[in-house]
Amino acid sequence: MTTLSLIARRTILAAGTALVAASATSSVFAASTADWPTKPVRIVVGFPGGSSPDLTARTFSEPLSKLLGQPVIVENKVGAGGNIGATEVARAHDNHTIGLMINGNMTIAKILNPATPYDPLKDLAPLTLIGVSPLVLTAPVEQPGVPKDADAKAFFAAAQKAGDTWSYGTPGVGTIGHLGTELLKARSGIAPIHVPYSGYPQVATAMMGGQLQMALLPPALAMAQAQAGKLRLIGVTSSGRSALAPGVPSLAEAGIKNFDLQIWNAFAAPSSMPAEIRTKLAAMLVEIARSPAVREKLFQQGWQMVGTSPEGLANRIQKDTAELSRLIKEQKISNQ
Structure with a gap:
């Protein structure tokens, strides 16, 4: 047998062995996923x-x-x-x-x-x-410099005046609450400082305690706290009003242009x-x-x-x- 034919034979045998092994592995894998x-x-x-x-x-x-x-x-x-x-x-x-x-x-x-x-x-x-879902811009019911009956435009006017003396909360750096508020700052001319928390419920609690002046919250949480009289609703981040936050105006209605944000x-x-x-x-x-x-x-x-x-x-x-x-x-x- 020539050296070339011997190499060819060994190659065929190796390929056959690999095919059998692969087939066995595939059968075992199929069985394991079927039992999963x-x-x-x-x-x-x-x-x-x-x-x-x-x-x-x-x-x-x-x-x-x-x-x-x-x-x-x-x-x-x-x-x-x-x-x-x-x-x-x-x-x-x-x-x-x-x-x-x-x-x-x-x-x-x-x-x-x-x-x-x-x-x-x-x-x-x-x-x-x-x-x-959109988010809802929320704020404490009572806060210095903001009239109790302030609409969204009056709220933004107060926020612009306050500058970086205000803070906003989010569930962390890189969340949509964080990125969205930074975009909102650019669109509205406000300048609150970012304070990260472990989650939205903790953000809401901090707002109610006066540690934060504003935050973008999920609709269910925002609506529940507003109905309990603990937070005020400023506007939703969708381009129009949302069925998830009935009666809440969009931020576009407050003059914030080119702003449409979803979580x-x-x-x-x-x-x-x-x-x-x-x-x-x-x-x-x-x-x-x-x-x-x-x-x-x-x-x-x-x-x-x-x-x-x-x-x-x-x-x-x-x-x-x-x-x-x-x-x-x-x-x-x-x-x-």
Whole structure:
């Protein structure tokens, strides 16, 4: 046998062995994904209990548990505007961890802060966009320099006069509350100082205590505190009025031009999770989101239900990443 034919024979044998091994691995993998889940599933939330992302995650946990036939546990990993929780998800390799996240965690986290331990575009896999919502500009019921009956225009006039003696709160650097208020400052000529908190409920409490003079809050939280007489509503960040905040004027009506801002929440998995499992999870989450009971709960929490495919969420991430990156550059926003 020539040397050439011997090499060829060995190559064919090696290829055959590799094919058999690959086939066996594929069969084992198919069986393992078919049996999934084999233990409780975690939904990691980067915000405190009682926050909007936390409420949404808990709305999904029970029906998802029924579909999976396993317990679904919500874990709060709080800090860094939700990025601590997102990092927990990105690094998970147990195939039983997903996350409920907001815009910034899945778009510009790494752009805003290069030291962020994960890359949202590489380390997270989109599952479904759950809901979208405007924010509501809110303020204390009583504050120096602002008349009790002040409308939005009078409020902005007072804010312009106050300059940097006012402060505004957000759930953290890089959140839509932060980026949106910085854009609002540029559009309106106001100059409040940013103070980050662990979540929106903590921001609302600080406003009621007089530590903050303004903040962009989710509609459900803003409306509840306004109805209790604890906060005043200035305007919604959508281009027009919103059914999520009945009777509240848009900021455009107060003369703030070219201002249209939305927050959203979505489920994501680690990119290391097998595609077959992600597909199964995404289908279940969309089914839950589109059920009448969950749709109503989401609306009560301040969300217009969407329930996209993974591809639909990926498209939204791409669009928002580009837009928010421009905003960060134009307004010279940093992670400080």
